[in-house]
Amino acid sequence: MIYQGKQKIWADYQKEIPDDHWFYVRSCIRQNFFPGAEKMFLEICRGLLGKDFYETEHHTTCGGIAYHCDTIPQETVMTIVARQFALMTEAGYENYVASCITSFGNYIEILETWKEFPELETRIRELLWKACRREFKKPEYVAHASDLIYKYRNEIAAKAKYRLVNRLTGEPLKAVEHIGCHYAKMFPARGIGGAEYPYVLSGMIEAWGGNVIDYPERRHCCGYGFRQYHVKANRGYSLSNTHKKFESMEPYHPDFILTNCPGCPYFMDRWQYVIAETEGKTYGENGFGIPVLTYEELASLVLGYDPWDIGLQLHQVAVEPLLDKLGIEYDPAAKYKGLDEKEIMRPELPGVLRCC
Amino acid sequence: MKENIVIIGGGIAGMETAAQLLDLGYKPIIIEKSDHLGGHVADWNRLFPDMSPAADVVRSLASRVSGANIFLNTEISFINKLKDSYNIMLSNGISIVTRIIVMATGFALFDASKKEEYGYGVYDQVMTNKDLEHWFNTGEDPRINDSAMNAVGFVHCVGSRDEKARNTQCSKVCCITAVKQAIELKQKFPDAMIYCFYMDLRMFGKKYEDFYIGAQRDYGIRFIRGRVSEVSENIDGRVIVKAEDTLSGKPVKATLDLLVLMSGMVCSQDSTKVANMARLPIDTDGFLKSRDNVMDIIESPKEGVFYAGACTGPKTVPETLAEARAAALKVHLFIKGLE
Amino acid sequence: MDFGFKLSPSSAINLDNVNPDKFEELHRAEPDVYKCMACGSCTSTCPAGRYSGMSIRKVILALQRGKEKEAVAMMKNCMLCGKCSMVCPRGINTRHLILSICRIYEEERK
Numbered sequence: 001m002i003y004q005g006k007q008k009i010w011a012d013y014q015k016e017i018p019d020d021h022w023f024y025v026r027s028c029i030r031q032n033f034f035p036g037a038e039k040m041f042l043e044i045c046r047g048l049l050g051k052d053f054y055e056t057e058h059h060t061t062c063g064g065i066a067y068h069c070d071t072i073p074q075e076t077v078m079t080i081v082a083r084q085f086a087l088m089t090e091a092g093y094e095n096y097v098a099s100c101i102t103s104f105g106n107y108i109e110i111l112e113t114w115k116e117f118p119e120l121e122t123r124i125r126e127l128l129w130k131a132c133r134r135e136f137k138k139p140e141y142v143a144h145a146s147d148l149i150y151k152y153r154n155e156i157a158a159k160a161k162y163r164l165v166n167r168l169t170g171e172p173l174k175a176v177e178h179i180g181c182h183y184a185k186m187f188p189a190r191g192i193g194g195a196e197y198p199y200v201l202s203g204m205i206e207a208w209g210g211n212v213i214d215y216p217e218r219r220h221c222c223g224y225g226f227r228q229y230h231v232k233a234n235r236g237y238s239l240s241n242t243h244k245k246f247e248s249m250e251p252y253h254p255d256f257i258l259t260n261c262p263g264c265p266y267f268m269d270r271w272q273y274v275i276a277e278t279e280g281k282t283y284g285e286n287g288f289g290i291p292v293l294t295y296e297e298l299a300s301l302v303l304g305y306d307p308w309d310i311g312l313q314l315h316q317v318a319v320e321p322l323l324d325k326l327g328i329e330y331d332p333a334a335k336y337k338g339l340d341e342k343e344i345m346r347p348e349l350p351g352v353l354r355c356c
Numbered sequence: 357m358k359e360n361i362v363i364i365g366g367g368i369a370g371m372e373t374a375a376q377l378l379d380l381g382y383k384p385i386i387i388e389k390s391d392h393l394g395g396h397v398a399d400w401n402r403l404f405p406d407m408s409p410a411a412d413v414v415r416s417l418a419s420r421v422s423g424a425n426i427f428l429n430t431e432i433s434f435i436n437k438l439k440d441s442y443n444i445m446l447s448n449g450i451s452i453v454t455r456i457i458v459m460a461t462g463f464a465l466f467d468a469s470k471k472e473e474y475g476y477g478v479y480d481q482v483m484t485n486k487d488l489e490h491w492f493n494t495g496e497d498p499r500i501n502d503s504a505m506n507a508v509g510f511v512h513c514v515g516s517r518d519e520k521a522r523n524t525q526c527s528k529v530c531c532i533t534a535v536k537q538a539i540e541l542k543q544k545f546p547d548a549m550i551y552c553f554y555m556d557l558r559m560f561g562k563k564y565e566d567f568y569i570g571a572q573r574d575y576g577i578r579f580i581r582g583r584v585s586e587v588s589e590n591i592d593g594r595v596i597v598k599a600e601d602t603l604s605g606k607p608v609k610a611t612l613d614l615l616v617l618m619s620g621m622v623c624s625q626d627s628t629k630v631a632n633m634a635r636l637p638i639d640t641d642g643f644l645k646s647r648d649n650v651m652d653i654i655e656s657p658k659e660g661v662f663y664a665g666a667c668t669g670p671k672t673v674p675e676t677l678a679e680a681r682a683a684a685l686k687v688h689l690f691i692k693g694l695e
Numbered sequence: 696m697d698f699g700f701k702l703s704p705s706s707a708i709n710l711d712n713v714n715p716d717k718f719e720e721l722h723r724a725e726p727d728v729y730k731c732m733a734c735g736s737c738t739s740t741c742p743a744g745r746y747s748g749m750s751i752r753k754v755i756l757a758l759q760r761g762k763e764k765e766a767v768a769m770m771k772n773c774m775l776c777g778k779c780s781m782v783c784p785r786g787i788n789t790r791h792l793i794l795s796i797c798r799i800y801e802e803e804r805k
Contacts, residue, residue, distance in 0.1 A: 001479065
């Protein structure tokens with residue numbers, strides 16, 4: 001691997017990202033999958049870095065999931081998106097940042113489509129007005145939330161309590177980065193680092209002291225693939241794609257996987273359990289899995305937040321081996337305690353995948 | 357005989373034009389930007405289909421043009437159109453007034469790193485056709501390890517027939533070059549498995565099809581119809597290619613010790629730059645536009661400006677030499693017409 | 696544990712796992728086997744092909760992709776009529792080739 005060759009490509013795919021004043025929209029599914037992630041994004045950006053991030057309870061799904069599952073037509077998804085832009089306009093913002101990769105891809109696709117077919121934009125404006133009497137301005141800038149953590153990565157590094165270094169060996173941790181397909185595969189120029197060698201997550205890992213692994217199936221889909229999972233008859237395809245990635249990264253012994261998409265961390269996390277139970281195979285050390293983190297969770301960890309406050313107990317694959325490597329102190333007894341210090345329910349332990 | 361003839365480009369097109377004009381009694385001027393004559397052919401090792409040494413071609417041409425005025429390391433600073441002639445200012449400060457320009461500006465090899473998915477410049481074991489010729493010439497390349505050459509792949513059409521790379525044209529010579537290089541590698545590494553990943557095989561020239569049959573029958577080179585869509589590197593530093601075996605309709609994957617990218621011929625930026633100075637039109641394929649693509653391929657639409665070789669599109673060595681001879685004859689007739 | 700779904704078999708061909716030995720033996724016996732350029736003349740005129748799936752083009756390909764059993768099963772439908780050798784532009788003696796395949800891939804025919 002020639003690192004300078006990648007740097008050359010990264011230099012070609014940089015984007016100017018506004019520093020402040022963002023209209024933030026959540027993902028439909030992330031709050032169920034990894035509920036701490038979005039909360040921590042706002043906590044870091046607002047509380048720690050003092051930036052202005054606005055969100056509104058009137059925001060809904062962007063329609064991307066239904067669009068990609070082929071259950072709603074493009075005009076419908078465009079009208080939903082037009083409504084989100086109207087909310088942004090009403091709130092007085094111009095910079096739009098999405099938590100979800102598919103939303104980000106959806107917004108970019110719609111804006112590019114309107115650029116090519118202005119008559120479609122006119123029609124969507126009419127539909128939105130008829131539906132809810134709203135008008136909108138198009139955002140000046142659309143970013144994905146990982147773009148912002150990338151942008152703030154050095155500030156985070158400066159405030160970090162932990163580095164991505166194995167306390168036991170002193171070696172940098174080996175990290176797999178996995179980029180959601182809709183981040184840059186549709187519009188490579190809109191992703192930091194492009195679509196073939198994305199830098200958005202690698203940049204964070206490097207800034208926080210880790211080493212990035214480049215393995216053969218790095219670019220491959222996580223396996224979620226919407227209809228591959230949602231239609232039960234296709235679920236084996238979803239599992240098989242994830243399996244293919246794990247088989248490919250296995251020889252590198254990654255310490256953790258970093259993701260920037262709602263579906264990827266969920267499926268790479270949960271399918272490790274299914275693979276373990278059906279194939280008897282685990283990919284981490286000593287029967288554990290490989291922990292899969294969102295970039296917000298990783299940022300929170302290096303900044304020293306309590307692992308149980310950022311929701312890491314909701315991961316299927318145990319994060320404790322990673323916490324031990326990082327030297328992060330945690331209270332095992334507090335893992336399943338709620339905010340009121342009372343025990344919340346404990347998950348049943350799997351048969352094969354070691355979880356504690 | 358006092359008429360100046362300026363040949364821009366000291367590759368084989370420019371050299372052959374100059375050699376013919378010298379034979380006709382003129383004293384042409386060759387302007388070459390690099391420090392040597394021979395252009396791309398000087399970088400090559402052997403030429404299809406008879407494996408003749410490229411150095412012989414360059415050496416023979418060089419000996420025939422020794423009587424010309426040759427400016428090496430010289431670029432064109434600007435060209436001014438005068439009433440019925442051109443004033444050409446060179447980077448060495450010399451200016452030449454001439455009524456005759458032969459554009460022998462050639463081509464550029466497509467920059468393979470632009471096809472990011474192939475990882476040229478990123479993955480250790482990926483090289484281009486030109487790099488491989490360099491190894492044939494010098495025996496020096498860290499990517500080729502004599503003791504570990506078990507599987508090698510060639511990717512045809514790199515940057516050619518590729519709308520995204522903004523080159524829709526077929527680069528024409530790469531198919532036969534891949535066959536030639538595959539045979540040469542097989543001769544050096546008889547136990548290696550050699551794959552050629554192609555979309556079509558365009559064996560248009562004299563003896564090319566025989567060459568291809570020989571590659572199959574005598575050398576056992578495996579031709580897989582399918583374009584490599586993604587290259588990655590495994591933990592040993594070898595490359596993994598993914599393609600579709602379109603003849604069986606199934607995805608195919610292979611781990612290789614070396615991947616050779618057949619970079620295609622594209623119009624060189626220098627060629628376009630000089631063409632703009634002389635206000636010569638560019639054709640839709642990006643190469644210089646001839647007066648007519650059937651009858652007058654070597655004539656530009658401008659009086660006294662002629663083309664020779666790959667500045668008007670991908671060409672083989674013999675095609676280039678034939679055009680150069682024709683261009684020399686056109687120049688001769690043009691001068692006769694002026695007298 | 697049964698989840699109602701499991702890993703799906705992959706149709707991808709991994710060339711790393713193809714053992715070339717038998718095909719090399721075939722190549723020594725039948726140097727012309729490599730000359731096939733997949734034009735399909737043989738398949739289009741094969742009297743067995745349209746009813747049984749026999750295609751000598753596909754047999755040659757499948758043998759190179761590690762699908763020997765599939766290839767040999769296909770060949771069981773050949774009637775050795777000789778039409779394919781008439782139409783092959785590369786002059787491959789398909790009759791001779793088929794007999795050599797039968798001999799070399801004896802094991803796979805069982």
